[in-house]
Amino acid sequence: MMHAYRSHTCAQLNASHVGQDIRLSGWVHRVRDHGGVLFIDLRDHYGITQVLVDSDSPAFAALEKVRAEWVVRIDGVVKARAASLVNPKLSTGEIEVYARDMEVLGSAEELPMPVFGEVDYPEETRLTYRFLDLRRDKLHANMMLRSNVVRSIRNRMWDMDFNEFQTPIITASSPEGARDFLVPSRQHPGKFYALPQAPQQFKQLIMVSGFDKYFQIAPCFRDEDPRADRSPTDFYQLDMEMSFVRQEDVFAVVQPVIQGIFEEFAPTKTAHSDWPLIAYRDALKWYGSDKPDLRNPIRMQEVSEHFRGSGFAIFAKLLENEGTEIRAIPAPTGGSRKFCDRMNAFAQQQGLPGMGYILWRKAEDGSMEAAGPLAKNIGPERTEAIRQQLGLDVGDAAFFLGGRPDAFESVAGRARNEIGNELGLTEKGCFRFAWIVDFPMFEKTDEGKIDFSHNPFSMPQGGMEALQGDPLEVLGYQYDLACNGYELISGAIRNHKPEIMFKAFEMAGYPNSEVEKRFGGMVKAFRYGAPPHGGCAAGIDRIVMLLADEANIREVIMFPMNQRAEDLLMNAPSDPTNEQLRELHLRVIPKE
Secondary structure (H helix, E strand, O other), rough: EEEEOOOOOOOOOOOHHHOOOEEEEEEEEEEEEEEOOOEEEOOOOOOEEEEEEEEEOHHHHHHHOOOOOOOEEEEEEEEEEEEOOOOOOOOOEEEEEEEEEEEOOOOOOOOOOOOOOOOOOHHHHHHHHHHHOOOHHHHHHHHHHHHHHHHHHHHHHHHHHHEOEEEEEOOOOOOOOOOOOOOOOOOOOEEEEEEEEOHHHHHHHHHHHHEEEEEEEEEOOOOOOOOOEEEOOEEEEEEEEOOOOHHHHHHHHHHHHHHHHHHHHHHOOOOOOOOOEEEEEHHHHHHHHOOOOOOOOOOOOOOHHHHHOOOOHHHHOOOOOOOOOEEEEEEOOOOOOHHHHHHHHHHOOOOOOOOEEEEEEEEOOOOEEEHHHHHHHHHHHHHHHHHHHHHHHHHOEEEEEEEHHHHHHHHHHHHHHHHHHHHHOOOOOOOOOEEEEOOOOOOOOOOEEEEEEOOEEEOOOOOOHHOOOHHHHEEEOOEEEEOEEEEEEEEEOOOOOOHHHHHHHHHHHHHHHHHHOOOOOHOOOOOOOOOOEEEEEEEHHHHHHHHHOOHHHHOOOOOOOOOOEEEEEOOEOOOOOHHHHHHOOOOOOOOO
C-alpha cells in the first residue's frame, strides 16, 4: 500500500531506483513545454526531481494545466537519463520520472513575486509574501544554516557541562541601554510588565542559586531604531554565565565554541585562531572603532608631535587647544596623486573639510622625495620623521586628521576601511576575531553628568578602591568580541558585592533607594552569599549573517520586521479593540 502523498522525497531518487513505480509530492518549480512533451521540475524541502510527461500519458491533460508553485502529487516510473543529459548539479540528476497520474493538492493564484530564479524584488513585496520568499533557494538555505548553527551551538555548550534554563519573557523593566517594550497588566490596572532586553538579572540570579554554568538561546526584546545589522524589535542570543571565573576563563570557554562554529559552517574561509586582546582606547586610536575589522592591516598612529609648532598652521593652531591630536592613517602602496585626491573627496563626503596627505615617490635623481602640500609646509625633517614612525617607503602615502578624537575618530575609522579596500590590503575569505577589553565604566553625558557607559552590573577593575578616584579613569571587566567589523559578543565579569554596586550607582547619580527599587531582587540576592561570576551573550542573527555572507540581517531571520518595525505579513502592530482597551483600563490618546 503506497503512502497517500509520497514514497520518496524530491532528493532521494537515483539510478538504483530505475524501473520502480514511485509517488512524489511537492511544488511545481517550473514548467518547460517542448511541444508535446512537458518537463516539470518538482521541488520540496529536500531537493528537485525532473518529471516528464508526453501525450501518451493519461496524466498529460491534467499536467498541461499546472502552473508555477501549485502543489501536486505525481505517480510515475523512474527512468534513467541518457548519459549526455545527466545533471551533476542535482542529487536526482541521473534520473527523471515519467508521470502516469497526478492530483492537485493545492493550486496557486498568479504569483506576486517569482520563486524560481534569484530575482531582486522590492523588500515590501518580499516581506508581505514572506512564505513565497522563503521558498527561494538562497533564503531556504539561510534558514537551514541558522537551524544547524543553533543545534551545533547547543551541542557544544552541553558538551562543556553547561545547563540550558529558560528565563521569563514577561518580567520587570531592566536598564540594558535600550527602550523596553511594555505590556499592560489586566489584573493590575495601570501597571506594566516589560519584555526582557536580555536575561541579564535572571542569569546572575541563576549563579547566586548555585547552578555554576548556564546557557540559553534567548529571545531579547528592544525597541530599537533599525540598522542593517540589527533587528528593530527582537533578536536571539547565545546567553551564558559561569560561577567562580575570571575574564580569561570566559574567553577560554567562548573561543572553541565560536571558532568551531565558523570552521564548521564556513569551511571555505579561514577562521583565524589568534584572537588578540585589544584595550578599548587602543582600538579607537588604531582603528577608529571598538569593533575593528582586523582583516585590514592598517593601524593609525598619533603624530601630533611632528606638527606642534610646525609650518602647517591649521594643525599647529589646533594643537594649542587641550584634548586635540593629529592622527595619521598610513596607506602602503597609496602613493599616487589620483588616489590621494579620491580619499580627500571621500572625507569631504563624510562631512569633514578633507584629509591632508603626504606621498613618497622617486625623485629625478633617484632619491626619495615627499610630495603634497603638507610636506612643503612642515619641511623635510618633520616629513622624514613621520615616514620613519609610520614605516613607509617609496610609493606609499599617509593621510592626516586632526581635532578632538571623539569628533573625527569614526570618520577616521571609515577612511581606514575605505583605504584598505581600495588598495586591496584587506584580506578576503577569512574571519579575524579580537577581544576588546578594558572598557571605561563611566562616561560624561552631553549635559556633563557622569553615567554608565555600558552595562551597570560589571565589576570595576580594582573593586571598591577604584571607585574612590576619578570616575572617568575607572575601567570595567567588560569585553566585546569583534569580528570583521561587527560586534558578535558582549560580556563582563559581574559586580557581585552589594556595597561596590551601591557605590558604582552612586557615582552615576543613582541613590541607594533607586537601586533598591529598580534591582531589589538582585541586590537582595547578593546579600545572601553570591559567588564571583561572569559571562557574555553572542548575537545568533549576526553570527549567521556573517556565515551566510549577507549584509542585511533580515536575510537570516525567518519572519523579520521591516525598517519601520512593522510585520507586513501578520499586520503588526495593529489597533486594539475597544473591549481589549477597556479590560486593560487603557485609553489611546490620538496623535496630534
